[in-house]
């Protein structure tokens with residue numbers, strides 16, 4: 547499986563080709579052209595060709611190129627996959643599957659992709675990400691996380707999830723009452739645990755309030771603290787914040803490298819634990835530090 551950076555995943559409506567160049571130059575780790583909910587139903591079929599052309603023709607630099615297809619229980623799903631993959635070929639890296647409820651939803655896309663890749667003689671495999679945004683999807687998230695070797699990430703879709711659960715939230719998916727703690731903590735926890743257990747990434751939810759970068763930053767930092775690898779961005783203005791929050795700082799990297807070196811030295815001397823700056827350091831600290839160093843390597847830091 548390709549290891550990708552996905553600190554920021556920027557949504558762009560696939561029907562709106564005036565927004566494509568800005569998305570391609572946004573600096574997002576991943577951009578997805580959205581054939582689903584950001585696209586009016588009447589525009590969805592025409593948007594497939596626009597998406598395929600943009601994926602093929604624009605300069606995306608090091609940005610991962612993705613689409614969000616329509617859910618597998620809609621009439622658009624097979625056409626989305628067939629038309630965009632046929633039109634974009636190797637210029638499409640990832641398909642995001644929304645409203646996944648069961649592992650078989652993922653298999654359906656996986657099988658269709660396998661047939662298409664063979665028919666079109668594609669030189670690379672298209673990867674998948676899924677949105678957990680139905681209560682049934684959350685119930686099945688552990689099985690979904692292991693449903694396909696194309697699957698690289700699970701995204702928490704707080705908007706649809708609020709609706710599926712019947713939660714009373716505002717337009718930023720925050721509770722309308724003074725709720726103690728994070729109303730989405732249970733969903734966020736289950737998703738990140740399932741993703742990490744399957745060896746894939748968890749990506750945090752969209753944050754509609756694009757005029758409040760400080761609140762977006764706080765939400766991103768909380769997700770990062772839980773183990774999320776990145777966050778959805780609904781506006782190019784959110785991309786820089788996510789890229790910063792989900793990258794280790796130079797201090798964190800330096801500390802992690804020093805910790806690894808200290809531990810290895812102790813290990814070579816036959817010890818399983820040692821001290822660093824007055825703090826006990828053992829094998830669990832080593833794993834934590836290696837999480838930081840491997841993220842730094844992936845980012846070329």
Ligand code: GLV
Pocket residue numbers: 644677679702703704705706707751752
């Ligand atoms: C994303 O699709 C969401 O529903 O939050």
Ligand code: MG
Pocket residue numbers: 583644679703705706
């Ligand atoms: Mg949704």
